[in-house]
Structures are given as C-alpha cells and as structure tokens.
Amino acid sequence: MAIISEGSAPIALDGGRKARGNLTRARIRWVIAALAVVFAVVGGKLVQLGMIEADSTIEGQERDLITATRPAILDRNGLEMAVDIRVPSLFAEPRRIIDVDEAVEALRSVLPELDATWLRHRLSGDKGFVWVERELSPAQQDRIFNLGIPGLDFVTESKRFYPSGKEAAHVLGAVNIDNQGIAGIEKHMDGEDVALLQSIGLARGNALAPVNLSIDLRVQHVMYEQLADSLTRYKAVAAAGVMLDVRTGEVIAMASLPDFDPNNPATAFEPVDGKKDQRFNRITSGIFELGSTFKTVTLAGALDSGLVRITDSFDARFGIRFGRFTIDDFHGKHRILTLPEVYKYSSNIGTIKTMQQWGKDNFRAFLSRLGFDKRVPFELPEMRNPNVPEKFSEIVAATASFGHGLSISPLHMAMATAAFVNDGYMVSPTLYKRSEAEARALYRPVISPRTSAAIRYLMRLNALEGSGTRMNKAAAGYRAGGKTGTAEKVVDGRYASGLNLNVFTSAFPLDNPRYTMVIIVDEPQRENEQSGVTAGWNAGEVTGRIIQRAAPMLGISPDFSEMIDTNLVPVELR
Amino acid sequence: MIRTLNVLLVGTSLLALVGVYGLKYSVEDTASERARLERLIERQEGQLSLLKADWAYLNQPAHVAPIVVRHQAALGLEPAGQAQFGSFESLPMRPVAQPDTVALDALFESLDAGVDPIQQLIEMN
Numbered sequence: 001m002a003i004i005s006e007g008s009a010p011i012a013l014d015g016g017r018k019a020r021g022n023l024t025r026a027r028i029r030w031v032i033a034a035l036a037v038v039f040a041v042v043g044g045k046l047v048q049l050g051m052i053e054a055d056s057t058i059e060g061q062e063r064d065l066i067t068a069t070r071p072a073i074l075d076r077n078g079l080e081m082a083v084d085i086r087v088p089s090l091f092a093e094p095r096r097i098i099d100v101d102e103a104v105e106a107l108r109s110v111l112p113e114l115d116a117t118w119l120r121h122r123l124s125g126d127k128g129f130v131w132v133e134r135e136l137s138p139a140q141q142d143r144i145f146n147l148g149i150p151g152l153d154f155v156t157e158s159k160r161f162y163p164s165g166k167e168a169a170h171v172l173g174a175v176n177i178d179n180q181g182i183a184g185i186e187k188h189m190d191g192e193d194v195a196l197l198q199s200i201g202l203a204r205g206n207a208l209a210p211v212n213l214s215i216d217l218r219v220q221h222v223m224y225e226q227l228a229d230s231l232t233r234y235k236a237v238a239a240a241g242v243m244l245d246v247r248t249g250e251v252i253a254m255a256s257l258p259d260f261d262p263n264n265p266a267t268a269f270e271p272v273d274g275k276k277d278q279r280f281n282r283i284t285s286g287i288f289e290l291g292s293t294f295k296t297v298t299l300a301g302a303l304d305s306g307l308v309r310i311t312d313s314f315d316a317r318f319g320i321r322f323g324r325f326t327i328d329d330f331h332g333k334h335r336i337l338t339l340p341e342v343y344k345y346s347s348n349i350g351t352i353k354t355m356q357q358w359g360k361d362n363f364r365a366f367l368s369r370l371g372f373d374k375r376v377p378f379e380l381p382e383m384r385n386p387n388v389p390e391k392f393s394e395i396v397a398a399t400a401s402f403g404h405g406l407s408i409s410p411l412h413m414a415m416a417t418a419a420f421v422n423d424g425y426m427v428s429p430t431l432y433k434r435s436e437a438e439a440r441a442l443y444r445p446v447i448s449p450r451t452s453a454a455i456r457y458l459m460r461l462n463a464l465e466g467s468g469t470r471m472n473k474a475a476a477g478y479r480a481g482g483k484t485g486t487a488e489k490v491v492d493g494r495y496a497s498g499l500n501l502n503v504f505t506s507a508f509p510l511d512n513p514r515y516t517m518v519i520i521v522d523e524p525q526r527e528n529e530q531s532g533v534t535a536g537w538n539a540g541e542v543t544g545r546i547i548q549r550a551a552p553m554l555g556i557s558p559d560f561s562e563m564i565d566t567n568l569v570p571v572e573l574r
Numbered sequence: 575m576i577r578t579l580n581v582l583l584v585g586t587s588l589l590a591l592v593g594v595y596g597l598k599y600s601v602e603d604t605a606s607e608r609a610r611l612e613r614l615i616e617r618q619e620g621q622l623s624l625l626k627a628d629w630a631y632l633n634q635p636a637h638v639a640p641i642v643v644r645h646q647a648a649l650g651l652e653p654a655g656q657a658q659f660g661s662f663e664s665l666p667m668r669p670v671a672q673p674d675t676v677a678l679d680a681l682f683e684s685l686d687a688g689v690d691p692i693q694q695l696i697e698m699n
Contacts (some may be wrong), residue, residue, distance in 0.1 A: 080630035132644035163631035221635035558656040
C-alpha cells in the first residue's frame, strides 16, 4: 500500500486502482530512462567513430606523396628523356606476422641480398608498417606473392627511368627514392611547381603534362659520343661541351665527362682514377681560365668601342715587360701584325696592345656588361660563381686580355660567343623550349651589329688560315669558324707546363649564324707522334667532327661556294 | 482496424528486411568487382608504363647507335659526307639539245614515199 504523506498533511489512503496507475507510470519512466541511456550510448559511439582519424601515412609520409608521379621529360622533338614506371614495393605489417623466422627464411629465398639479422629485427615488433624492399621487378613480386606469408603486402610506387642512360646525365640530374629531384633539371622542376602539386596530392596518375626541353637528343648523342671518343683518343682526363642556339639561347646539347648514371645516382660520387668529385658538370659548375678564346671577347669589346679599328696594326716584335715578367707570344711572328693577324696567330702581345689602346677600365666594364662577374641565369642548380677581379691592375688586365688570371664557366663563354655572332644581341641560355619571338623580348645588345659582322669574319678567318684549320677540315662546307685556347693549368698555385686545358669556341654557319659551341678537353696528350697538344689538335678536331655529324641533323646543308667567305670580309679590308 | 494495420506493418518490415539483406550483399559484390577492376587497371597501367619506357629506350640514339656500329661492315654503312648533300638549285640545267635535222628530213621523206617506219616496227613484232 502506498501511503503518501506530506509534512503534516492529513493522512490519506489511496484506492487500489489509483495505486496501480501510479505503478504503471513509474515503470514507463524507467523504460524511457533506459532507452535514453541506450540512445546516448549509441550517439556517443557515433561521435567517437566520427572523431577517429585513420592513419593513412606510410612511415610518416603521405601515401599520395610516395605514389606521386613526375611529368615525363621530352627532348625538343618529343623523344622521351625521362619517364615514370610503376613498380611494386614490398612492405610488412610486423604485428600481423605470425612466425618471424619462417617469414625471414622465405623472403630471403627471393631476395637473397637482404641481411638476415636486419630483416628479423625489421619484421619483429608491433609496428603497423615497415618497408622491406622498394622498387621490385614484377617477377619478384609474383614470387613473393606466391610465398603466401601473412602480413606482407605491396604498394605500387612510381620510379623514374632515364632511357637515354648517361648521355644527358648532367642535364637531367637525378631523383631520390621518394621521387624528389636532387640534381639537374629534375631539381629545378621541383622548385617550380611539381613539389607543390605533389604536396596537395594532385600529381597522381598520368595527369601531369610532359615537359619539353630544348635538348636535341640526336645532337646530344653526337656530342656525347665525340667527347667520350676524345677521352680515349687524346687520353684526356675530362671533356665537356655545350651547344647553344644563338638566336633563342636554347641549349641544344650539353655533356660533361666523366659523368654518372642518373638511373643510379650514387655513381655520381664514385672516384675517377682515385680522385674524388670529378663527375661534376664542367659546363656550369666548373670555372676555368679559358685562355686564348678570351681574345674574341677582348677584340669584340675593343672594336665595338670605336677606339680600335679593324684596320689598325700592332707592334708585336718584342715581348711586353711587367716588372720581372715578360709576356711573349707562343710561336710568335715577332713583326708588326694587323688586327686580323693578331687574332689569326693568337698573338698575346697584339691582344695586350689592343686592350691598352682601348683602356683597361673599359675592358673591365665590358666584362660586366657581358655578365662575367655573376652566375649565368640558368635553370640548373649546379652553378658556380665566376672569379673575375673587381678592379684590373695593368698586369691583371694584360693577362686577362688573353684569358689568364680570371676564371669563368664555359657556359659564360658560350653565351658571350652566341651574342657576338648574333648581331650583338645577348640572351640568357635556357633548357626549356623558347621561340625566337620570346627570345627577342629578352635580347640585350652588348655589341653593335657591325662589330658582330667583324667578329664573324675573324672567326671564319681563323678557321680558314689560323688555328682552326683542323676543325674546318672536318666541318668543311658548314661555314664554321672559331678560336682555340690552350691554357696551362694551375697546379698548387703555379702554372704547370705540359698540363693544358684546351678550349675551342665556335659558331656555324657563319653566313647566317645559328649555333655556337664551346668544347673543352682537359689534359689531352698527343694522338700520335706527328700531332700536337694545342687546342686545334684536340678540342678543335672534336668540334669539327661534331659539326660534321650534327649540322645535317640541324637542317644546315653544306655549301662550298667561295662567295660566302668573301662576303664575310668587312668593307674596310676588301 | 489496428490489427490489419499491424499485420501490414509487420509484412512491410519483413519485406524491407529481405530487401536490405539482398542490397547489402549486392553492394558487397559491386564493391569487390570495383576493387578487382581497380587492381586490373593499376596493373595494366603499370605494364603500360613499362612498355612505354621500353619503347623510349629502344628509340634512343644511345641504343640505336651501337646496333648501327655492329652492322656497319655487313651493310656498308658510312656517315654521310658533305659531298652527299645537295639541293635542286645546285643541279645544272639540262643542256638544250639541237634537233637532229638530218634524221627528221629522212623521216619526212620516207613518210612522203608512203613508208611509215613506226608502223614497220609494230608489224615486225
């Protein structure tokens, strides 16, 4: 019986019917309460499920980043230089592996190169994800799959493959195992936008448009082959070359030996003949005293100033004394030379006299105008600062006029030579495709078209009568011209006689210049008893052979008419 | 009234139960089919990328050049020399041939005489 009393209220007894009704209402409340608890639990669980963040990373990296692809790299004609291939990589989930020893034994039957203790350590523990071996072949994948070990699985990764192998190694660079560029144009592309696309997960599938480079793989092959040949033919320690399109600044070919295999980037650190760090790109990150090829620069600047005329003559009978030093000519004529003869016979005395008539401060200012005291604006990350003295003293200016006492990269020289033959318009080199109209917007005049015509004449004259005749013999008909440079190398702070760095700068066809080339051969030796060691014998011959093979590929047909050479002669000299 | 409604509702629930059960399994089937297709596509894309890489490799000058060298002697291959290039402009004009008046006169005379040398040639064959 329920007796409800409230304070001092009078006691009332309820009837049986009312009491039952109260009981029912109480039961309903209990049921509602119970249901509310059940729903609260369900709701709470839902909220909890919503809060869980699934860990989709693989050893701290986003899965997308690991399977990220890179754009294919094509040459200027659409031939592949770098492509992505999909390869399986093996990973393990140690917490799901039942018998570690059995798994180790079985895995080593397919991958014997894995170390047993390392693998056992790797597979034991309670981790959710560990790499076992990355970038397997499809055959290996099938065999591991057939082992049927629980807790092992595959993920498809993108791997970079360079079908051209070593040929364009320094242009392309390399990527690391996570597909990030670590050298060459690959690194530059990452700096641009690929890394950004990868980081926001867009670089998946084959969505990325391929990138066209300015390189012509056929010409690149010819240059690489000839440079490799020069290493054996002249027993040189290194050789490098670059070819530019003078109108657009596009790099048509660039190679540097010794090199590395971009498919196996670790080869870049292998020593050459016991010497370390020999596999760098000598065109961009090597700086050299480029020797007599620098006379082109000196004469171009002097002629352009108007202070020196092409009809001038210079007394080269006696060496020039600076204190205790006397600068003389190599194989000197020791007579009065006209300016074209100074160039043709590569007279140091004549060049110094030319520079002195022009003025050493004008000379220094001209080098700045050519951009010789800073890096060449270029895509490759492997660049080095040139070494050009801030102010020229009399003797420094004198040695600099024939290319000693200052170091620039061969790419500097190629860029300057391109401007000298291209009516004096300088354009910075590029590894991407660039149209002539785009290049015109970037043109910077460094010398006048008239001086440019005189330089074209001088370069052709040197090929016909001077030190470039061996080059011209191979490249006959392609109207090539150039300048040799044989620089004694500095070893332990002294010029070492017998160790030369030989350079040949060239341009072709000189009646309508399209291409310029710089070839360097480091420490060449005589090919045979009759041959010499100066640049015309090695760097010059290499240049000639490259022009002979590459010019038809570049759409230049040979022309033997003598009118072309006579038309190159400036009016003053006719 | 309420009884019929209840029976109806129970019937509907049973139908829905069976329907959802069936749907669940068909969705699972579709999902596994999708996963299978995705794996197939991934595998084929992988194979395609390998084939493309193969094609690129086989087309490289670096790969073709050694083959050329290997067969140089057998096929008599030589790099093209400068003299082997030419253009239509460099071809000399064809020399203007003088008409052979003697032969023409003879032809006209024989035609006048009623003998056709061409006809004779045809008949001989």
